[in-house]
Amino acid sequence: MNEALLARLNLLENKVRELVEKYKLIRQECAYLSEENLTLKETIKKQSLQLNNLENQYKISKLVASIAPDAESAAELREKIDAYITDIDRCIDFLSK
Incomplete structure (x- = not known):
């Protein structure tokens, strides 16, 4: 009877070890996936x-093509509009923090 009990305890101990090992592997995988998720985000x-830019x-x-008749004024207009949009984006970014 003692031998049977010892055999069952050994079996139980082995199963607990297996579960602990599986748990460690799953935690490592979870940590890796969490890190990958952050990277992908x-x-x-x-x-x-x-894309927005x-x-x-x-x-x-x-807009420039429809407003400016010649290439020189179109380039100037494009630069001004780009500068305005950059300033607006900075303001939005500042206000969102």
């Missing part, structure tokens, strides 16, 4: 900003 944020540049180009 940052990438998405940067890409969203880039490109959309603004496209809108500016369309």
Whole structure:
């Protein structure tokens, strides 16, 4: 009877060890996935900003093309509008913090 009890205890001990090892692996995987998730969120944020900037540049180009008749005044107008948008973006960023 003692041998059977010892065998069951050994089996239980082995199963607990296996569970602890699986738990450690899952925690490591969870930490890795959390870090990857943060990295991907940052990438998405940067890409969203880039997309927003490109959309603004496209809108500016369309606006300048419709307003300015010649290339020289169009370039000046584009620079002024870019500067205004940059200032507005800074203000929005400042106010959102």
